[in-house]
Structure formats: structure tokens, C-alpha cells
Amino acid sequence: MCLAIPGRIEYIDAASNPKMAKVNFGGIIKNVCLDFLPEAGLHDYVLVHVGVALTKVDEKEALETIELFKQMGDALDELKEGDPA
């Protein structure tokens, strides 16, 4: 459960509080809070855990990790939960 997953910031809602972004995890887009990573910018790769970005990640590292998670099957399952209705 403490697994954090790297993804790419596709959009930042500058007016939001907390600062929220759309992050792409190998094709799955989730809302992610950037408050703990103020230096993160558009198209940066960030390590995300349960909707909160924790640290920036090098692009090559992020892509390799996502690919490995896809091969391992179940690591990305938690991202499949829908947004709140």
C-alpha cells in the first residue's frame, strides 16, 4: 500500500487550493495534489502516492518504472478506482 507510482504532469490548475494537477500514469489520468512539491512544473515527472506528489523523478527512471509496473501486473490497480461521484 505504500507503493508510490511515477507519472507525468499534464495540466496544473493554478487557481486551485490545494494546488491540483492532472497526472498521467501510463495512460490513466488522476487528480494529484502538488502542495508538497511546489517546484513541480508542467510535464515534470513526479512520484505520487494516493493522490499526493512526493518527489520529482527523472523522466527515464519514471518511464522504466511504469513499464516494469505494467509487466508486474497488479501495481497499477489502485489507479483504476474512479473519481468520486
Added chain:
Amino acid sequence: MKYLDEFRDPIFAKSLSENIHKVTTRPWTIMEICGGQTHSIVKSGLENLLPSSLSIVHGPGCPVCVTPLEMIEKAILIARKPNVIFTSFGDMLRVPGSTSDLLTVKANGGDVRIVYSPLDAVTIAEKNPDKEVVFFAVGFETTAPANAMAVWQAHKKNLKNFSILCSHVLVPPAMEALLSSSTNRVQGFLAAGHVCTVMGYEEYIPLAKKYNVPIVVTGFEPTDILHGILMLVTQLEEGRCELENQYSRMVKKEGNIPAQQMIFNVFEISHRKWRGIGEIPKSGYSLKKEFIHFDAEEKFSLGIVSVEESPLCIAGNILRGLNKPFECSAFGNQCTPESPLGAPMVSSEGACAAYYNYKRQNVASSGSGMVNKKH
């Protein structure tokens, strides 16, 4: 080397494995703390790449596994209430309480919803002002910033209908409890990488010194874990007991300071009971007094709920690294992921479920029957 396909860089993994064989001259027992690492070790068959004299034991770092049965029972009691939307990470839904589980409450008409993030639970509370929305806030330090942020946002938005059922635990006090136990057999630790992404690793340095135990902050991929094991065994063989960081690409010494500030805006350190282990002093987070109106235990006046564990289950020994799952008499027969007796069989990060799912029980030629290994 038939398992190397699972590794991101098989050539590097092969070289790590060869080096571990080269440096290991004596038997050592090492523990990975985190359930994510347990899952990765068992799934990748990583132990097949290690010398037989290295014993890898699996620690208490699965939040689903160590959440006390009383808390599961409280979650079920709250989720059954008619005006409640009970929200949780998916892995908590199948954990059995004394008579039921959250999934059954949902099947019987309870409004139980899986959320990806605690912030989603806050959104649900905003959209349903006539309902009480409760989030099951379990986890280690990695999850604490998100849970703290959820409470902080509910506070900012002045939401009266949001609360959390809090069962937050911390890694260093659990390591200290294991190390100070007379039954301890762990000689070195792989510390949990993502916990340290949040908290940094300074609090592990005095632990390494006090208990003369090397600690290596380690990532989650099989190659990371092999690398962490090599660093740990090298320290053990050289007689060093230091804190080292294998996962420096994700972990800084000081951690994520804004995330830590948010945790301590909302939470304070408290005693916590760990399932299978018992109470460990100062081993968790509870809401600070000024946020106590967000505490579901207070809001729903639950009081003391008493429950009994299965007498067959040896989860406590599993979580302390004293036994492997296949050494339990119930493993794979009375206790399976479909019908679990104890929490390590419920979560995919629990050691028992990982062994069951990936058929690692064959490691033991003894099959079933509890064996007390003594070193």
C-alpha cells in the same frame, strides 16, 4: 538464473546476485520492513538468486495486516449506520472482522466506497452534505501526508460531515520493538524507501548505532532489493552498522519537509496497538486535540470494542519474522486469500498471501506444520 526476466536490468541483477554470493561467507538473517518489498521479493522469486545461507524474513510493514481487529470491527459498525458513506482504500474491504467485513456490509446495502485518495473522500463529503462521510485512514508515514491533507482541507472548507477512522502507524518504533525483543533474530534491515521519501532517514541513524544493526534504505523493484541486500550483507561481513541509502534517486536525507509539516499540523505521535504484535509506545499518529471533531471514534461514540483473534493464526510470529507463512498449520488449508483467518493472508502485500499467490510454500520441504526456527 531463470528468474532474471522479472528484472528491469537483468545484466545488472545477475551481477548483483553474483556479488552477493561472493561477499557472503556466513549465515545472516535480514528483514525487509515494507509489504510492497515483501510482495516484490516473493513475486519475482528473488530468493532463488541468493545464497542459501541468507535468510530473508518479512516484517510488519503492511498497514492492512497490522491494523487491529478492533479497528476493523469499528469500521464495520460505522459503515452499517444508515446515514453514513464509508470510504476506504480497496485493500481494507476484505479484511474480516469478528463476524463480517466491509465488502459484506456493502453487499447488504451499506454505502461503502473505494477511493483512490483520501482527498476523494473529502470531495464526496462536499457533494453529500446530508450524509456523514468517514474515511478509513490507515497507513504508514508514506500515506500520512495525504491523510493529513484530507483533514486539513475538511477543516479549511468547514465540513462538519467528514471524519476519519485513524489507525496510523510508524516504522522506526516497530523496528525498535523488534530489535529490543529477546526473540529477535534480525541482523540487518532493508528500510522502506517510500516511507523515507516522506520522512527522510535521519531517525534511523541512532537506531543503527544503538542496536548495532546495519540499515539500508531500499527501493521496491527487484533490482533495488538485490542492490539493498548486497549493501546490507557487505556491511554485515565487514562488521559495520551504518545507515546507507540505496534509493538515493527518490530519498533525500531530510525527506519532504512540506509533507512533514502538514502531518504535524494535524497529527501528534501516540501509542498504537499493532495487530499480532500488541501496543508499541509512540508508534502511530492520532489527531491533535484541535482536530478531534474529525475523529470518527469520537463522533460515533464507539467506546471499547472487544474481539477475538483466531487461535490457529500465527500472524504475530509472521509479522515479527519468527516464522515463515508455510510454517503455519492453517496455511493454504483453513486459511487462504478467499477465506483468510488473519490479516497477512488478506492483503496482497501480506506475507501469507504473497506466499500463497506465488506458490513459494515449496521453499519448505516440510510443507505444513509449524516449525520454530532458532538461530
